[in-house]
Amino acid sequence: MIKGHSALAKALIDNGVDTIFGLIGDANLFFVDSFIREYGGHYIAATNEANAASMAIGYANASGRIGVATVTHGPGLTNVCTTLVEAVKGRVPIVVMCGDTAAEDRENIQDIPQRDIIVATGAGFEQLRSARTVAHDVPIALRRAMVERRPIVLNMPIDMQQVDVTYSPVRFKVSEKRGLVPTSSDLDNAIGIIAASKRPIVLAGYGASSPEARLAILRLAERTGALLATSLKGKDLFRDQDYNIGLFGTLSTPVAVDLIMEADCIIAFGASLNKYTTSRGAFLKGKRVIQVCDEQAEVGNYASPDAGLVGDTALVAETILHWLDEAEIPSSGFRNEDIKLRLRNYSPGERLGNYKSSDGTIDLTTALLEFNKLLPENRFLVTDVGRFALSVFRLIDAPNVHSFMLPSHFGAVGLGMSQAIGVAKAVQSRPVVLFSGDGGFMLGGMAEFNTAVRYKLDLIVVVCNDGSYGAEHIQFRAKDLDPNLSIFDWPDFASVANVLGGKGLTVRTENDLLAVAEAIKTRDKPLLIDLKLDPDRQPPAGH
Template sequence: MAKLHLALAAALRDHDVRTLFGVVGDANAYFVSAFADMDDTRYVSAGNENGAVLMAIGYAMTTGDVGFCTVTHGPALTNCVTALTEGARSHTPIVLMAGDTPVADRENLQNTDQKAVAVAAGAGFEQLRRPGTALEDLARAVRRAKAERRPVVFNMPADFQWEDAEATHESWDVPALGPTRIEGDALDNAVGIIAVARRPVVLAGRGAIDDASRAALLRLARRIEAPLATTIRAKNLFRGEDHVLGVCGTVSTPQAAEILMGADCIIAFGASLNFHTTAEGGFVEGKRVIQVADRAEDLGVGAVADVAILGQAAEAADTFVHWLDEVEIPASGFTRDLPAQGLDVPPIPKPGRPRDGTIDFLAALKRLNDILPEDRVLVTDAGRWMVRSYGLLTAPAPRDFVTSASFGSIGLGLATAIGAGVAHPGRPTVLFNGDGGFMLGNLAEFHSAVRAGLDLIVVLMNDGSYGAEHVQFRDKQLDPAITLFDWPAFVPLARALGGDGVEVRSEDALAALPDALAGRDRSRPFLIDVHLDPDHVAMW
């Protein structure tokens, strides 16, 4: 027997959870202390509860594991609603271990309906029923997070923390999807569609970024002579291979978009085919579509496929190759007339003429992509600059490219980047964010990155405005004054918080940036304040 707070901490450690993000309060402090005091564990404190959840999301996105975070009750949990919604919309598995007010304390100021809060955000909810079932209840929360691919709130009443809990070992494993056997009409129709396609494209989404899936999709693409594309969350999966189109969707390169529009068949693996990927339906209109996904809820939620298959990407792709070989179907020949390289390379931006004291937005993005460390983990916040950044910025592999805009909120990036950075010690993490997002949410976690000792490079795309609103006012020929802000000087602010940084207002300052990056202290965040003209920042 052990006190509940000790048993919960031990359960995390016993299941190889070594990192916990959080903000402590009276309902979770003892549990956090017990976890932090164990050997080979790390507790990373956030400045705000929303940030703690985002850190767990960043950790989960870059590792593929479940992220763990903890907060106390009432306003601590309501502070997490935006982050929980982001996790639910991005299908990221995390467990939020939330304290709750004592069951008998009806008049507690911080009492609220915590299940209603979690459900409203799109998260799952699991109640710690009593100390004797605590480890069973926690295991169920973890299994649900894995299986449902979303945040699950594990609700822990404060008055249970010092009661005895049974030290049982509960499985956190979720059974893997069984072997993919494609039979009957699904097999006949899929192979038939591929056989008659003259311009097929193989598309990989986030559900097909493991090594086995990548290899199998390459085999299929080469067998049928099809170019390869990815969703934004699988970007760079086929980096370095021939006939790679890059991202399929609203950020496709012009040359890739032309090929995608001319295709007659899309074979999608691990992609939900949402409106971003299909360019609001334009890339699937008039085409035969085969969709393979390992979750039934991903089939048919976007574009409706001609053939929908529930199964694993690698096994399904290899099944297609087997039957194409068995009946001696010739290759399409589509890639024979396509360039082997360069289809995924965005055009060089034409320099603009921004006002004095600022630099050109697109040219700066391109230069920054070349200047920043190659082995980076890249995180992007939301803002009007983000769409163009998706096309121009790169990272080594899909899990190294993290977005934080599934809920369309600005200011979620820095905490997400902390989680990603903690998951990858020894590698630099780069965050791109706007000035509005920095002031709205990211500033609160800048010092968290200082405390964590992270090699974090924060690129601040600073146009002195709420950009999405500014461009709408300009489009309607209205005065955009309410969208403009006289922010404080960000580099001195970064230094006051324990970081460092440089200001970029000219081409000369941008040219000097490599030396500044080489000389940075890699144990604290480094801010690059890039000044832009609010009237010359492309949104699309």
């Protein structure tokens, strides 16, 4: 016989969960203790419940496994709501082990209707039915998270955790997802559109980022003479290819925009074609569009394609390639030496401009171009949300598509630091680089920087510090209003980083970047770089 809280911990271990993120309270502390002390699990203690769940998101995205967090009841749960919505919108499989008030304790000040709050975020709710069903309820929650691709909150009443139970392991199973190839008239239509195209572009999103899909898409693009592009979430999928035009959408480079406007056909694999990817529809006008996704709900959700195909992206690409060969369809001829040279000669940061920052600040474009050289090549790149991020997306490379993460599905600033910590726990042999705004760092990053210190994580944090909430600042300026409401007199972040146990330094000029290079090379603890910027001299947001 073991206690219910011990059975909950054992059920996680038996289902392959060896790491959880959390903050303890009276409704989950014994469960966490059992997970660590009895079963040797790894626990990362956050300073805020929202950040604990956000760490689980980072861990899940970087590891490909289910992320698990734990919080206590009442305010412990309500603090998690923003993060739950982020995970719902990002379709991230996490499980939150949430303590709950005992039903008989009706006067407990932390008692709230937890199910109502959870369901309102779009997350799934799973009730611990009794102490006797722990071994079944935990794998049910884990399985739901994986197959539903969203957060599931397992509600654990305090009284059930103290009951003696007989435990026998139960392990969750997920059925194999078979790759499908469409055989409808849409496939014939798609092949006909590609055969008639003279200037095609193959656009890939994160849904086509598997190694198999990438290779199949590259073969199709070469066979058809198509140029290559990615959505933001597919960033750097084709970075080593000659005919890669980079990001497709509002963040496209000038040379990419010119080539997109020349194109007559877009073949999109695993991309949602939302308003950012299509530049609010402008990049699809006058073009035939083919969209391939592995889920029916994704096809035509934002833009209506001329041919929509539901199937495995790699298999669909191979099937199209097969029939083009069978019909002996020639290449479009869009690829040529002139385009190759235009792409090769384009300088990153071109037309973003140097904005001649005021005294005591550095130009963001200049700094980021230098950071792209100085940062470790095997980095995992994470960005928080803010005006600065648009320049980071353009100018900072990731080694590959699976080494880049942006916690921006809900537009909530401040989740970057916590997700970076989750990533660092998942990829322990690699440095994690976080770009954060000053507002986001103050909101959700400062306290968790100490968490990175406590767990000795290899984390480099670049705070793009313009002393303001930049997205709001630019709106005030656009209407010739005083932006003072968006301006903040923050503390010295470099000094704060030192006090919190890491290492901090400040960059105000290009000469200061020499110290950055040395600090990156010799780092032995979390490093924070406070990049001083002028809020009135920032690159444009996009086109």
